[in-house]
Amino acid sequence: MVGAGLAGLVAAARLSAHGLSVTVLEAADKVGGRMAEQEHDGYRLDHGTHLLNTAYPELRRTLGLGGPEDLELRPLSPDVMVHSDGRRYRVGAPTSARAAFGAARAPIGRPWDRARLGANLARLAATPVDRLLARPERTTADALRERGIPAATVDGFLRPLLTALLSDPALGTSSRVADLVLRGYARGGLCLPARGVGAVPLAVAERLPAGTVRLGVRVTAIAANGVETERHGRFGCRAVVVATDARSAGELLPGLHQPAHHPVTTYYHVAETSPVAEPVLVLDATPGALVSHTLVLSDVHRSYAPSGALVASTVLGRAAETHTTEAEAEAGKAAEPEVRRSLARLYDTDTSGWRFLTVRHFADALPAMPPPHVFRRPVRVLHGLYVCGDHRGTSTVQGALTSGRRAADALLRDLGLLRSPATTPDELAA
Template sequence: MTDVVIVGAGLAGLACARELVRQGVECVVLDAADAVGGRVRTDRVDGFQIDRGFQVYLTAYPEAQRVLDHDALDLRPFEPGALVWRRGAFERVGDPLRRPLQAVPTLLADVGSPADKLRVLRLRQSVTRGGVDALWRRPEMTTERALRDRYGFSERMVDRFFRPFLGGVFLDRSLAESSRSFEFYFRMFSTGAAAVPAAGMQAIPEQLAAGLPAGTVRLDTPVAAVREGAVETEGGEALACRAVVVATDASAAAALVPGLSEPGWKGTLQLAWAAPAPPRDEAVLMLDGEGAGPVNNVQVMSAVAPTYAPGGQALVTASILGEAPAARAAPDAAARAQLRGWFGDEVDAWRLLAVTAVPHALPRLRSLAPPERPARVSDGLYVTGDWRRNGSINGALVAGRHAAEAVAQDVGAGRNG
């Protein structure tokens, strides 16, 4: 008998365990995988670190600041802004407030009018005013409508900058995501940095797991069924408990807990190459501003964090969103054909390291009203995850903590009774 069994050692499950331990509630975390992290994983191939899907950590995440040790993660930041590929050249869209020397190139960039550039500053002022929680109470609409109607951006600015930039964030260029999510993300980008840990994104869940008592997390332990008061593993073990928290992704949760409403998924295809030299030696996001595809964004990860590649080599990664037919058939060839126009024939010398399909990269949450679904689904049974709040690292951590608070209150009441 243990107080709580948590199914899933992703960020939400680990955050839930962390809070339960802090409150003196015994728990065990079960996961079918061979490592913690859930959808946040880092593969190591020939001395390169390759994060599954293009993932970054935003240093302004408020919940993550509460629970993570940034110094220990040794975060390596991207440059603010982006380079947008347009008509045979890159145009810089920077952050003049943090990089004053980028003001002129940003103003001249052909991704929007000068008035659009001023609207970006007004957008920044709007989303950074007041507390973060107030953003989740603003009137909700699609991101595209908010950009056009609420903030007044031109069609040119929406299509050439926001569509590829937010496409990389939401894994969807349609801009159908909730405006609340967009405004939250834009605040995070405006007040902090996009970064990666020196040891890869998996260092984040590993840090959370390292703070738990020894033996709390049990890997390679798939769960077959959950019910009030017990969890059954596929190996035939039955664990009795006072409460069960299902902290898996939405699809796995729906399979374990009948009646759950499962959202759809947004996927991505990630390509990684070893290059003799970086095509552009900047820690900056490079975007397709023409919509020609199939690649939406490219980044030289070894320029962001040299630890991502062995000495004398560069790690280049690219993200393909959705279901581009050419990319499905031959993603490496389709991506190189596009990037040859960006970087020239040097792409032919790149060695393919990995093509990683991540069909369940982000939950498809068109509406965030209310901002979070209740964790308690029945007596002794709870469900948590970013898909219960918003699809982000911060959303997973907050949802996990909230589930732990609900569990601790109920388990404590049961003990007292």
């Protein structure tokens, strides 16, 4: 196994459960890939692209994860807070009475438009995945316009929400993906583990046999019967699974599909007290806004911050691209004052006393999913050589989990240890 991100760990766990001896080689000094646990001065840093949803079927299906005994999932508020034109209002899924009341007062169209929004979300929640995938595919922006959804509803709620969940302000993502994301939002609830999102890959890694994962081992070349490493020689094997990010996988497997990516930068501040005192996702619906969304992580769980309130704020697209390396992102203080001013407006509070903690940047944070989007890219390259990761399905935790299971199952079938694919209709839920 090359790579100890979430998909690779899931694949390793499934193979180990079928009696195979597995070695996972990871170049970094910790497991998790882009979800790896990160701390700074005792503060737990969850990146702005990672939110879990209780509707992800793969959380429980893959390894029984998702219960409080495993991840200690902490729910976010069932509704979101949107800032637009100097106003803040709450909107959310139809399952929340508070959100329904907030939507009735929100400036997102006429009264019947707001009622129609709730009805549409409820209908999406009840629609089977296969029916959503049978819909005509276009960009999300085009689909919302062609469906006759009022601009006030799109710009006042759907666009900022989808921007936060897809990291795609232009809404160029496949409409089928967006429908699945909204379906999950309406069916489940946004949440984070009490110990940070890095607890997800750690929970998977802890179920592997001792010695399975080897950190600090960089793979430089692969074949179906082994891999070459930078300083640790050759590892022979019966099969290889490449479970890295898309760019690294393409370097090891030339010709592999390379998606475009959405760059994401997350700024972290410490306030003396929380500006909202609840774990609510705050969205900026202002056209051209610098900050896409922000969340007080310490309101999700106190352990995120040893003192004060830890605020994570996400910048997308062009503004994020001004930092071209991780080092520049860490040192990139130039945009921080503007981010701070944006937060003062979003939270309607004085942020001048907030302490700037740090900033994390990922140029390749999330693989883009424009139409036509392939929900199940092949995970079998040839007998003995496989690939998995969120770039083989959907750019979500659900997508990474599913791709890891698919790659493991393909290998097990080739070895004659699995007779049929373990698939379910909802495995494509985004």
